[in-house]
Amino acid sequence: MLYVESADKTYPNGTRALAGLNLEVEEGEIVAVVGGSGCGKSTFLRLAAGLDQPTRGRIRLDGETITRPNPLVGIIFQEPRLLPWLTVEQNVGFGLADRPRAERERLVREVLERVGLQNYAHCWPRELSGGQAQRVAIARALAPHPKVLLLDEPFSALDAFTRASLHEHLLSLWHAFRPTLVLVTHDVEEASVLADRVLVMQPNPGRIAATIDVDLARPRDRYGTEIEAMKRRVLWALDKSLRRESGEALSPAAAI
Amino acid sequence: MTAIERFDNLGEARDSRIVSATHPIIEKKSKRTAERFLLGLALPLLLGIGWELAVRAGWAEGRLMPPPSRIFLTLYSLAVTGELWIHIGATLARVGAGFALGVIAGTLVGALAGASRLSREILDPSLQGLRSVPSIAWVPLFILWLGIFEESKIALIAVGCFFPIYLGVLAAIQSVDRKTVEVGRVFRLTTPQLVRRILLPAILPAYVVALRQGLGLGWMFVVAAEFMGASEGLGYLLIDGQQLGKPDQIIAAIVTFAILGKITDGLIASSSAPFLTWQDAYAPKH
Ligand SMILES: Nc1ncnc2c1ncn2[C@@H]1O[C@H](COP(=O)(O)OP(=O)(O)OP(=O)(O)O)[C@@H](O)[C@H]1O
Numbered sequence: 219m220l221y222v223e224s225a226d227k228t229y230p231n232g233t234r235a236l237a238g239l240n241l242e243v244e245e246g247e248i249v250a251v252v253g254g255s256g257c258g259k260s261t262f263l264r265l266a267a268g269l270d271q272p273t274r275g276r277i278r279l280d281g282e283t284i285t286r287p288n289p290l291v292g293i294i295f296q297e298p299r300l301l302p303w304l305t306v307e308q309n310v311g312f313g314l315a316d317r318p319r320a321e322r323e324r325l326v327r328e329v330l331e332r333v334g335l336q337n338y339a340h341c342w343p344r345e346l347s348g349g350q351a352q353r354v355a356i357a358r359a360l361a362p363h364p365k366v367l368l369l370d371e372p373f374s375a376l377d378a379f380t381r382a383s384l385h386e387h388l389l390s391l392w393h394a395f396r397p398t399l400v401l402v403t404h405d406v407e408e409a410s411v412l413a414d415r416v417l418v419m420q421p422n423p424g425r426i427a428a429t430i431d432v433d434l435a436r437p438r439d440r441y442g443t444e445i446e447a448m449k450r451r452v453l454w455a456l457d458k459s460l461r462r463e464s465g466e467a468l469s470p471a472a473a474i
Numbered sequence: 475m476t477a478i479e480r481f482d483n484l485g486e487a488r489d490s491r492i493v494s495a496t497h498p499i500i501e502k503k504s505k506r507t508a509e510r511f512l513l514g515l516a517l518p519l520l521l522g523i524g525w526e527l528a529v530r531a532g533w534a535e536g537r538l539m540p541p542p543s544r545i546f547l548t549l550y551s552l553a554v555t556g557e558l559w560i561h562i563g564a565t566l567a568r569v570g571a572g573f574a575l576g577v578i579a580g581t582l583v584g585a586l587a588g589a590s591r592l593s594r595e596i597l598d599p600s601l602q603g604l605r606s607v608p609s610i611a612w613v614p615l616f617i618l619w620l621g622i623f624e625e626s627k628i629a630l631i632a633v634g635c636f637f638p639i640y641l642g643v644l645a646a647i648q649s650v651d652r653k654t655v656e657v658g659r660v661f662r663l664t665t666p667q668l669v670r671r672i673l674l675p676a677i678l679p680a681y682v683v684a685l686r687q688g689l690g691l692g693w694m695f696v697v698a699a700e701f702m703g704a705s706e707g708l709g710y711l712l713i714d715g716q717q718l719g720k721p722d723q724i725i726a727a728i729v730t731f732a733i734l735g736k737i738t739d740g741l742i743a744s745s746s747a748p749f750l751t752w753q754d755a756y757a758p759k760h
């Protein structure tokens with residue numbers, strides 16, 4: 219269980235990126251976080267990853283307060299951030315340096331197969347396409363089998379087709395290992411297709427404006443009417459949160 | 475088959491092709507390297523042959539600019555008497571010692587300045603000031619301090635090598651991407667692990683460039699050092715050739731400098747190449 223207990227984050231320059239964030243994420247749940255630019259989504263993930271400290275409140279994983287990067291929490295950034303001097307295989311095994319060699323090789327092989335890149339094990343990052351590089355980044359974060367995986371707009375730089383394929387890869391990984399997923403996204407369709415729950419955030423100061431449960435069975439058909447309706451609900455909640463902030467009607471698309 | 479599955483299969487087909495296609499690409503690259511090598515050789519070869527023919531045909535005199543055959547003859551006779559090797563040995567020893575000192579000092583000071591802001595703010599302004607002094611200006615001082623023998627020469631070469639290496643190391647450390655370092659933090663690397671697994675590989679390409687620049691300056695300064703009085707060394711051959719009016723000896727020494735400079739630079743490049751194959755821009759030099 220991931221608990222966020224009235225977490226505040228005020229940056230040294232005075233920006234209140236998060237104020238009183240409360241959240242409970244169950245084990246194995248997939249939570250999507252949407253919201254306009256600058257509402258503190260990345261800040262929240264950085265706190266949960268232990269890369270930054272909350273100014274007040276705390277974040278706990280199974281009772282233990284997170285104060286620094288934790289082996290049970292993995293994070294995937296918007297860019298793949300692969301190390302260019304390591305091959306795909308070595309990148310994926312980067313977090314496994316302390317494991318015995320045989321185990322490391324097995325874990326790397328397993329997760330590379332899951333993302334469909336077993337033939338690329340010996341390639342350099344420069345030889346990969348954007349989507350492949352992001353798959354390697356997902357594999358690297360998942361190789362040590364973290365309990366919680368945080369994803370910060372991991373697919374936003376990719377075309378719709380590649381993105382859809384990566385959703386399938388991510389879901390297949392989720393079925394295999396059942397990690398808790400917290401996915402920040404700007405894409406309502408992505409949120410509706412993947413998540414059990416969608417959190418809509420609102421800026422100044424950053425907080426949760428609405429929570430939408432997505433009670434749809436998997437596998438979901440991204441072109442089906444249910445997803446269509448869910449997208450509309452999320453968009454509507456986003457629109458409302460933005461309107462509340464600026465005090466005027468805004469097209470939600472303008473904020474995304 | 476859904477659209478996504480179809481897409482994935484397309485991806486697989488592409489995968490196997492990419493893997494099998496790696497070899498021809500490498501072959502093509504080395505062929506291109508050979509082609510470039512021959513193209514680069516064409517101009518000096520053509521000029522040399524042209525000059526040789528011109529002198530032999532009597533169109534030119536060739537006293538101040540001897541034809542290639544005379545230069546080779548001079549080189550050959552210097553080599554068989556063993557004189558050439560003594561000069562090469564003396565010069566190489568000076569460059570080697572000066573370069574080694576410059577590399578050690580430049581790397582340590584650069585790393586120190588890169589590692590902490592306080593030491594950078596203390597060191598960098600003074601070093602930048604010293605850097606703007608033309609290094610030859612140190613010669614009189616070094617001679618006073620260290621005498622006219624080997625020590626002052628090596629000190630001059632070391633100073634020449636120091637600055638590009640110091641600057642290269644400092645700039646390389648400062649330009650390491652914060653985002654890459656964060657990857658290390660996510661995987662909970664300790665500071666020594668962070669240095670070994672992220673910082674060192676990240677600065678290596680720039681470090682190799684700095685070493686090559688430093689060595690280039692080392693070769694430049696060894697000539698200056700040997701001009702200030704030496705009884706052996708390629709710089710001495712130059713001066714000696716001038717004083718005795720032997721242009722063939724001067725050009726023979728210049729050719730030797732060019733060859734040695736190219737070889738030592740190639741040694742740095744090729745010994746670092748196995749560690750840099752990952753680089754996007756790196757083209758193998760075989
Ligand atoms: N290091 C920092 N120092 C100061 N202010 C910051 C810093 N990082 C973020 N902020 C501010 O905190 C607020 C929230 O930033 P954050 O990056 O969490 O937004 P976000 O929701 O991820 O936005 P986006 O969707 O554009 O990525 C913004 O107003 C931003 O300007």
Ligand SMILES: [Mg+2]
Nearest residue numbers: 259260261370
């Ligand atoms: Mg963000």
